[in-house]
Amino acid sequence: MAEPAAPESGVRVSTLELFFDLVFVFTITQLAETFAEHITPGTLLDVLLMLFVIWWMYSGYAWLTNAVAPNSTTRRTLLLAGMAGFLVMALTIPEAFHGYGWLFGLSYLVVNLVHSGLFLQAGPGAVAAMRRLAPMNILAAVLVLVGGLLPEPWRHVCWLAAPLVQIAAGHLHRIEMHSIQAGHFVERHALVVIVAIGESIVAIGVGFRGVHLGLGEILVAVLGLCVAYYLWWIYFAGDDERSEHVLERTADPRRRARLALNAWGYAHYVMLAGIVIAAVGVKKTVGHAFEPLHWGEAVVLSGGVALYQAGHALFLRMLGLPGWLHRAVAALVVLAAVPLGHVVAVAQLALITFVMAAAAITEDLPRARRAGNTAISDFGRTRS
Template sequence: MSQSSHASSAWYRPMLARHAGEDHRTASALELFFDLCFVAAVAQASSAFEHEIVAGRTLHGLLGYALVFFAIWWAWMNFTWFASAYDTDDVPYRLLTLVQITGALFMAAGTTQALEHGDFTVITWGYVVMRLAMVSQWLRAACTDRKRRRSALRYAVGILVLQIGWLVRLLLPHDGGTVSFVVLAIGELAVPVWAERAIGTTWHPQHIAERYGLFTLIVLGESVMAAGLAVRAALDTHKELGSVLVIALGGMLTVFALWWLYFAQDAPRRLRTQSTAMLWGYGHYVVFAAAAAVGAGLAVNVAHVTHQHALTDVQAAATYTLPVALFITCVWLLHRRAAQPSGKANVLPPVAALAVLATTFTAMYAVLFTGVIASLLIGTHVVAARREAVER
């Protein structure tokens, strides 16, 4: 029985490292609730990104989206890896997680203001609340897990110093906002590298793979919602209903294929060492951001065919094809060594990504053709896997 399952009613338990080979280690109900609260932040980021594109501020929107999504992803990622190693599920742990959830909701509330107007005040305070709760968690681990105390203290000190930096950043002139954000973001990325050098924490490969898979479902779900809202809008206004339905069909084909592609990978095999796991975990920033951007691109293309903005056909198509191609390429790069596919199968994803990019120039049919190409990619993978199984 897992530690979490029999500790759910405990007032307090020593925060000791969980065994990395623990049987039946799955996401807890609290972790699922935590993810649910991040749905709001992802949805707000995707919606604000779409608004910026439709308003003709594509580059501004892209920069804001990259910065905002980093804050969302990094806050989620840090909790996920910590919970994999130190989930005690006692009362203090739950209360501190509740504080982090509150911070996540503040982040969601400030996402639109940050992305559209460059005002990071609310999202920064929400982020800092989440991260200070993580400092408390790491200090708890340092007090009870003597073996990994150096790592826990490095995490606590590193995170605390950076939170001071994030608050100081709010006082800087607007012109220095992006540069200071990048510097602090690099610092955030460096903390786990520094802390894990002391002694590695005991994260669980299967648990981490499941948690990342669940967040992938969240961001892909935003695209499903975008398709549903697009169809509803077309039905309400009776504008270009046929074209909208074609886009919705292409969107659903794409999302289903992206889901299939992601979950066809054997992620735990990739998480064998600290260095490969860290590269895999960091690389998911692109996977998650691209998946959420697919929904925004889908909404942009619906708005385009219903004449709600002045983007060109190619510009509208690119808002969809670029994130899809990026998702396919990044998943391929993160898993190609662990999967050990045959030579022909290994070249399929990059070829499919290039084909998706080529559909950008098919104008209003780009979304449908992208869905078809993504579906063909999955079909060829299935056939290749079947042939390999027969040959064995």
């Protein structure tokens, strides 16, 4: 019998969890650097595969600390071991499909084992859920490790199998046995998104090292910041709070947990992939503002922003919240800017910024009017 959803206790994200997120986000930097070195479909596939398995376990730790607070020395020490696993994984990312594949896999296995061990302390419901989830997570980790030891094409076969096992695990285990505190859960995922966006700005800034700062470079820097700002706006202009209310009001334990997995798991994966790819696209304009981009670089620049918008549209759609259509239309218009980048790089970047700003303003105007009418109505009642 499923346990009822836990009442909201007001528990928020701890500083240790934020520290954990900062270690995790280093993987985002490494993935962006790896893709920037070789913008090819093969490298993109590798980056997306690594991001999926890494994000699956980051999300697993978010579910973990939602159920088991890191409030004892033992738990904090085990969480540190998990952080160490993420750090070593991040260091091996550039060579994860080459010489360091075994080390990536070994670190990933450690992350999984620590996660499973900690989750067993979350009460009988979590133990019941982990009876099937833990073995499947560990199987996926073993596939990654074995892939790191095998030559091609078996390496990629194992890597492709690992996410499939994880997706199956999300549907086959007793997901309703997880109790979810909406406030903590939503805040944890929101924090990792803002940290990832901030890290993308750092990654772009590193690209300016040794570059002469002329008009073009300053334009790229400012426009890159504007793109990051509108990535922030898309997520944090009220939808984060509304999403928390939706999750909190979902009383059925199975539907609540499934919504958490789909919206904060899969949809957020798409958004994080968009952040990684967009950071690479902006970075490729540095030093080439008034020059044409290669087609691949132009596609990456628009594609990353469009992917982020599509991921957030999917997120809103899953939650039944308005605004998803604005995101979807803006994503299509951003993709239409690709040919402009093949003419002048900064023109594509400027058009992307303009489209994102226009979409934000268009969506905000009705809200502003409603807020203004409410304020006028309240003022009138006060006067009367």
